[in-house]
Every structure is written in structure tokens, then in C-alpha cells.
Amino acid sequence: MTGAKAFYVTTPIYYVNDKPHIGHAYTTVACDVLARFKRLDGFDVRFLTGTDEHGQKVEKSAEAAGITPQALADLNSANFRDLAARLGASNDDFIRTTEPRHHAACEALWTTLVERGEITLGHYEGWYAVRDEAFYGEDELVAGPNGSRLAPTGAPVEWVKEPSYFFRLSAWQQRLLDWYEANPDAVAPASRRNEVISFVKGGLQDLSVSRTSFKWGIPVPGDEKHIMYVWIDALTNYMTAVGYPAGGALFERFWPVVHHVVGKDILRFHAVYWPALLMAAGLEPPRRVFAHGWWTNEGQKISKSLGNVIDPLALIDTYGLDPFRFFVLREVPFGNDGDFSHKAMIGRINSELANDLGNLAQRVLSMIAKNCGGVVPTPQPDFTDDDHALLGAADALLATLRDAIDRQAFHEGLEAIWVVIRAANVYVDRQAPWTLRKTDPARMQTVLYVLAETIRAVATLLQPFMPTSAGRLLDQVGVAEQGRGFDRFGPTGRLTAGTPLPAPQGVFPRFVEPETP
Template sequence: MADPFYITTAINYPNGRPHIGHAYEAIATDAIARYQRMAGRDVRFQTGTDEHGLKMVQAARDRGIETRALADEMSGYFQEMAAKLNISFDRFIRTTDPDHYAASQALWQAMADAGDLYLDRYEGWYSVRDEAFYDEKELVEGEGGVKLSPQGTPVDWTAEETWFFRLSKYQQPLLDHYAANPDFIRPESRRNEVLRFVEGGLSDLSVSRTSFDWGVPVPGSPGHVMYVWVDALTNYLTGIGYPAMDGDLAAYWPANLHMIGKDIVRFHAVYWPAFLLSAKVALPKAIFGHGFVLARDGRKMSKSAGNVADPLALADAFGVDALRYFLLRDISFGQDGSYSAEAIVLRANADLANSFGNLAQRTLSQIFKNCDGRLPAIHGHSPADTALFALVDKTVRESMPHAFDDLALSQATEAWVQAVFACNAYVDDQAPWALRKTDPERMETVLATLYICIAQLAVAIAPVIPASSTRLLDAMGVDPALRTPTAIGTTWYPLLAQGEFRLDQPVPLFPRLDVPAEVAP
């Protein structure tokens, strides 16, 4: 049986339409899920929308519509984004789904059975925008002495009856878990932030609200709904059948990887494992807090700054795979990175159109023209052929898999494009177009060598640019069963297809891009 691999994005808060940050997380997680499937893992990939909380209530009130209507509309936009960006999820979960209410209430009951919930009165600072409670010591001073959260968002003094979770009880168990599992929180900068926070002492956490009713009802406590982060985090269990401990949950839990933004690491690395410890459910294996996609000037995108990028408009303007490739190639995963229309165009033209696309186009065009579309024969190998095979083989079997396994996505694409450059240098050096009359057998061997290397590279980059990779491999007649890095190697060549398969006239894979005025920042 294939080794299971359960990966999740953070579920998106749909009080507004998707922005480029949502797309970045979805694309990165999708690339990892696709890589793991290609490596033979039994992958379960979940994404979705987090639809409860005061922010949703206020956003709906501002528009004069029911909160459920806002949730339905906005969740639809996120589903549209996932479809547009070719996100290969297994479940798109909504926290308004009936099975999610059942799972959240079951987790709540498990924490109650552990003696970790008690009723009291909460008085303290709350950020509606962050949906987070903050201690006085965490606040920062804004203009005019206004108190702000560590994220720079407004906070309000809140006082109401609430259920509390005994978070303080889990301070040492959490520290013990971090020490025993150094890769539980990644990258290291996020781990260090969490360690400092937990070592500074944990206060019990308010986990219900009575000031509004848009949320999962607290079992046996009329008038209380769960704090939005309690039910939001539970989604990772809902999607695999909790509270039933057999079936999908037994197969896929604990999750291999929660992919989240760096601004919500505390919720995932402190609150979530504490809830699970209380409920006696195994902890996830790893949490990765990626960075932000920033505007061209390095500022965080926001509606007030007028610099929010619409991922659907970007996909329409540049192409889905060009956008996917840029985000994973140009942003070092785990760090912040800047976006601009010019940067996307520059990267897509340089790596995809001019390098890989041109490599495929001129190789397949020569096979179509000089070999009547039939796959050329191999007539022995020269040292140059052997060297190229060795470089490409090492790239797709070692360098790229190691980078994907380490979540070093920009390094994976860098290794890939260096192999593409090597193939282009080989073409220029071997000049197969000049061999047609002087040495036709050598011409065939050169084209066959390139055909194999292009197939290997198309397979290896498929997690990043899946549609383009599939289109190229289909055009090349590569059997879908062979589309893994280990199936296509230097000894592989579809000899049986030589008399049966014929290339059609090749079509350019990546058109050259210009900067559309309507999406330029």
C-alpha cells in the first residue's frame, strides 16, 4: 500500500475576495501534493474556507446581507480560484458544512471530558481583524497612543462570559514536544518565535463568544458559540472523518504538513497542538509558516494601500502556469518576496518561453521536419550525450526531489532550469540541423537524446506547471504511466512507438509575454 501523505492549506477567511497571498499558499501546497503523488505517495490534500467569526458578521452587516449569504458568495470565489489555478485538492471544506459542526463539537466535548474547559468572565483585548485575543504586554502603540495588536490591527476591550481552555496546563508539554521534534515548526525563524512565546508563559484561552451567534454552538451551553479558531483548526480533522477514529482518519492522521502563513503560526503551533493533547489526538508532524507576497516596493498588500493583486486577473493576463512558476521560482520559500507584473513577464519569458519552450519547440520541430515526425533512432552515444544524460538524470532524480522534500521550492526550480540551460547548450554545440546531410545517424541520436531529456524535464517540473507539462508530454506521446522521475531515465526510449507514433506539427508551449497595462501595479 502506498505511503499516505496528508497535506493542508490554512482554510481561507472569506470576508473578502481572494488575493495573491491566498493563491501563493494554494499553489505552493499544490506543487508539494503533486510531487508527493508523483513519488508514489497516497496523497490527501485539503483546502477550504473558514466562515465563522465576528469579521464575517460585520462584513455582512456592512453590505446589508445575511452572514450565510456572504459566506456562500465568498466561498464560491475561493473555489473559483482553486479551479482557475489548477489546485488538485481532494476536499474543499467549508466550516459551515454539517460534518464540520459535528467534528468541532466532538473535539470540544473531548476537551471538556479532559477537564480543560471552565466557565468564567473574559475581560481583555481582542482584535476583530485577527480574530485573536492579546495580552496587554503584547500590544504596541500606534499613532496618537492607540493600542494595536502585534500585527498592527486595532484592538477593542472586550468583556463577556466565556468558556476558557486551560492552555497554561500545556506549556511544558508543548515545550517538551518542540524539543523532541525539532522539525515540528519550520522554518527555524518561526520555531524560535514560538519558543519565545511559550517560554514567556501561557495564559488560559477564551474559547467561546456570546456577543454574536455566527459560529458552531457550544454543546450544552446555550448562547455560546465557539471561538472561531477552535472550529477553524478542527477542519483538518473534519475532512478525514473525525470523530470516527477509523477509516480515513486512521489512514491519514497525523497530518504530514500544515502549510500556513507566518501570521497564523501561533494558532497552529501553540493552540492547535494543545487542543489535540487535551482531546488525546495525535499531533500533526510538521507546520510550515511561509512568508508574504509583497508589493513591488516591499510593502504588505492591503486594500487601504490600493496594492492588492487579484490572482484571477494575473492568471488571465499571464497564464496560470507562468504565474505558478514565478511565485515558486522567485520567492525563497519561507521568506517574504515581492511581486510585480514586470517580474512575472521577465521570469516567464526567460525560463519558460526562451529556454524550456524554445528547447522543446526546436527539438520537436526538427524531428517533425527531418524524421517525418517519427521518433529518431539511437545509434550509440558520444561523451557529450552521456554527460547530458547524467546531468539531467541527477537533476530529476536527486536534486529536485531533495529540494521538494526539504520544501525548498525555489531551489527545485533553479536546479530544473539549470538542466534546461545545459540542454540548450548541447543543442548549440551539436547543431543537429547541420548533421542532416553530413551525418544523419548522428543527427538522429542527438534528437533522440534531447527527446528523452525534454521528457524527463517535463515530468520533473509537472508539480509546478502541470497543464503545460501535460500538454507537452501528450504531444510527445509519453505514456502517462511513465510520467514519474524514476520511470523515465537514460535507458528509457519508446522504441516500440517508433513505427506507430508520429509527432504532429509542434505548437509553441509558452508564448512570449508583455506587461498588460491593466494589471501593472
């Protein structure tokens, strides 16, 4: 797309020791909405997801299962690839950290950092949590059962002492603070930005970036007793996927216009360690790091021990893909924690999808089919104030959505769309086209045209969120595939009177809970 602005969006790479859960699906759907929105808005988009496949946990799990770490990684990576497909994700690439291209990228970044004096050999000792793959300071530990010590995440810790290479993170404290100040939108939301700045102001210790206690990983160039640790191995994937270290057109196009979307638990890695590593290597830091919140399940913290992990595939099977995508971005502000409940999910489906939007579309399209010969109605040249008000509100949505999407305020964008949907329902009741059919057929045609145009606007902007359902709505108002981009939004893409329309079909059925025997 010559001349188009570039936009690069990434999920974290998901750890292959996990099973896909709602948190993984949440991040992937959010990134997919960003990617789809920007493509529709004329951007040249690159969307990356993938899996993180190295480390001590994978090595231990593979040993317990009696298989090789690579076999375990192959098996579990496929689960995440399948999840992306089931979610309808439009990713351009799926990266695995066991790929040769990624080994080459990590070796290149490591060598550059060594050459620039940013990595040196020493030894590390401290409290280490295998489950978190992280070291913790004494002041971060919490009391566990029987006088034991635990990481703040609840993971068991052990005292570890081993040789290690270190990245000179401490030298980058002020330069990181300067970067945050010069780029106020680089870390979001604001509450997380404040946390990151507070952490950096508290003082940074040099970062251990190699291990000798396990073998499943990328060997350190020139010292193969050491394995590169997750900070360099996992984080480098974002550059691997756009051609680092070879460079070339892809890297020049998409680095550093990269937008990382991550869970709040890995924000520090992405907003402190990663930009410091990049700047130390003479590379530009990411354009933006956004940390979203966590889900609880019916008010309870989600955990394997409680057996309440939410399976996104089961939700898709029960409620449908588009309603699931809609719900997770509609229910809570992106960045806040949210609570999943089946009651809330059914409420959103039935009140907003079925009643508000589905009922509006079905009523309007059925009246057009019955009273306008099944073609786009012919409006009168003079619109009333009510007509202008509804069309104006619909036409203004694109600017509102652009702002919301750029802030990752998905719920605000969806609420703005629903304000117009609710206004359209009020309009149709007030105008009463079923009465106008007898008293003023020409006015009826205008009213139904305004409503069809409003449905077109709403469906166009819902494409990133609910691609299949929005596409079906656009089919029903006669919008061809080439007319669905945002360049055709508003007056430039108005419906053409007389265009034949297909027979209307319901898009958003009510969800009826199956009766228990």
C-alpha cells in the same frame, strides 16, 4: 491505493470576510504542487482547502450588508471555490465550517477536552481586536493616532470583559517544547521554528476558547450562551475532512500524516495552539507546519487602504495560469517574503519559459520533425561523455526534486530543473545537429534522442508546477498518460525509437506588453 504511503496536505481555511488575493493563491498553488508531486511519486494523497465562515466579523459584515451571516458566507465561500478551480487546484475536498459534519467534529473535540479536564469556565478581560479576532497583551500594543492603542497588526483594539471557557494551554508548555525537540522538522522554516520555540519558552497563558459577545458560530455543548471560538472551530476542520470523530478508514489513513501550509501570520495558531489541543484530546499532532512569507506589491506593503491588493485572477487572465503558478514559486524562496512586480513576472516568462525551455523544445522538436521523419530518433548504442553527462544530470533530477519538495523548497527544485535546461541548450549548440545532418546523420539521431529524453525528464518533473504546459510537452515527445508517473522516470521510461510524434507546437510564447495608445 493499497500499500501506498499516505500524504495529507492542507491550505488554511480562508476567511469569508476577505476577497481572494495573491496570498490565498500562493498557498493554494504551493499545496497543489505538493499534492500533484506526491501523487506522481506513488503516494495516496488527500488535499484539502476550504473556508472559515464563523465569527464576529462575518456577523457584523452581514448585518451591514442587510443579509444573514449564512447568505454572506455562501456568497464569499463560492469566490474561494472558484479561485481553487481557476488555479487548477487538484483538491480532493472543499470544507466549509458551516457544514453539519464540521459542527459534529467541533462538538466531539470540545466534549473530549472537557471530559479530560482540559477546558474550564472562567472569565476573560483584555485588549481585543475584532479585525484579527485575537486578544493582545498590554506589552504587544503599539501607539496609534490621537493617543489610541493598536494591535501589533495595526488593528483597533477595545477592552473586553466577558465569561469564557479556557483551554489549559499553560499546562502544555513543556510538552510542546519536548515535541519540538523530538520532531525538528515539525515546524518550518527554521527561522519560524525558532520564533515558535521562543514564544513557548516565554510562558503560555490559558487560551480563551469561547465567546458570548456574538452568536454566529457553533454553540458550546451544554452551554449555548457561549459560541466556540476560532481556535477550536477553525482548526478542527483538518480533522473533520478526514472523518473525525467517527474515525474509519479515511481518518486512520490520513491522520496524523498531515502537512499544514499556512501564512506566517497564523503560524502560532497552527504550531502552538493546535498541537496542544490535539495532544490534550489524546490525538497526534500534525506531521509538519510550514509558514510561508508575504508578498509586497512593487516594493509596497499590500493593503486595502493603499488600493494595491493583487488580484490573482487578473494575473492569470494577463499572463496565463501556468506562468503564474511558475512565477510565484520560482521568484522567492518559499518561507521568505517576496515582492511582486510585473517586470519580474515578464522577465521570468520571457527568459526562462520562452527562451530557455520553450526555445529548447521548439528547436529540438522541429529538427526531429524535419530530419527524423517525425518519429523519436534512433540513437547509436554508444553514447559519448557529453551524452552521458546530460542524460545523467536529467536522471538525477528526481532525487533532487524529492528532497526539495519535502522541504517545501520549491525554488530550489525549479532551479535544479533549469540548470539541466541550460545545460541542454549548451549541449545542442556544441553538438550542432544541423551540421551533423550533413556530416554524420547517425550521430545527429543520437544527439536529438538525448535532447528529446532530456525534455521528457524536465517536462515530467514540471507537471506539478505547470500541469497543462508540461502535459503538452510530454504529448510532443510521445509520452502516453500512463507513462508520466515518476515510476517511469529515467532509464525505465526511456523514449522508444520510431514512436510517431505530433507536429511540434510552441508551448511558451514570449509575453509582449500591449502598446499604450
